[in-house]
Amino acid sequence: MPNIFRILKEDWRSNRGAGLVSQLFLINYRLGRIALQKKEKYGTPILLGYLPLLLNARFLSLFLGCSIPFSTKLGRRIRFQHGLQGIFISGLASVGDDCLILHQVTIGSNIGSRSGRPAAPRIGNRIFIGVGAKIIGDLDVGDDAMIGAQALVIRSVPSGARCHAPSAEIRMGLEA
Structure with a gap:
């Protein structure tokens, strides 16, 4: 596992x-994610450290108008250029x-997935996601x-592709 202080420093700079x-x-997300993983492994003893992080995340989410649960997998050096206003990332998603x-x-899940269970997007590396x-x-x-801004993506996107609004899947040539 990479050094948490290195990851926090990268997040701060990015x-x-x-x-x-x-x-x-x-910072709270990264620490909360570690605490969540430890909570699943060790159970109740770590709960005392997890609860303050969870409460802090809820407060910051209300203040910023965003939702990024600790169960979401965020990669390194992820950048939120304009802050976290209005960003929703499903707890099942990975970036x-x-x-x-x-x-x-919004990077969200849907209940009507192929498997019948909720599923969420898996976002590759070096992706730009517009307003x-x-x-x-x-x-x-794909990587x-x-x-683009206002794009609606409901099908997989190949590596290096460019999606534009209003009908991203048609412009990419991914019709059904």
């Missing part, structure tokens, strides 16, 4: 322009390294892809 509250949210996510983005983009369902976004 999100310098996003504001202090966003940086504090990411790779070096991604840039702008405000009002107001919605990425919903059991899908993959180095760009999701």
Whole structure:
């Protein structure tokens, strides 16, 4: 496992322009994620350290208008260029390294997945996600892809692809 202090330092540097509250949210997220993993492994003893982080996350989420649960897998050096305002990332989702996510983005799960169970997107590395983009369902976004502003992505996106609103899947040539 990479050194947590190195990851926190990378998050701090990557999100310098996003504001202090966003940086504090990411620190709380990283510590909460570790505490969640330890809680699942060790049970009740770690709960005393987990609860304050959870309460702090809820407060910061209300203040920022965002939702990123500790169960979400965020990669290293993820950057929230305009802060965390309006960002929702499902607890089932994963986001790779070096991604840039702008405000009002939803990376969500849906109940109508192929398996019949809730499923969420798996976002690759070095992805740009524009303002107001919605990425919903059991899908993959390949490395180095760009999701434009207001794009609605409901099918997998190949590596290096460019998605644009209003009908991203048609412009990419991914019709059913």
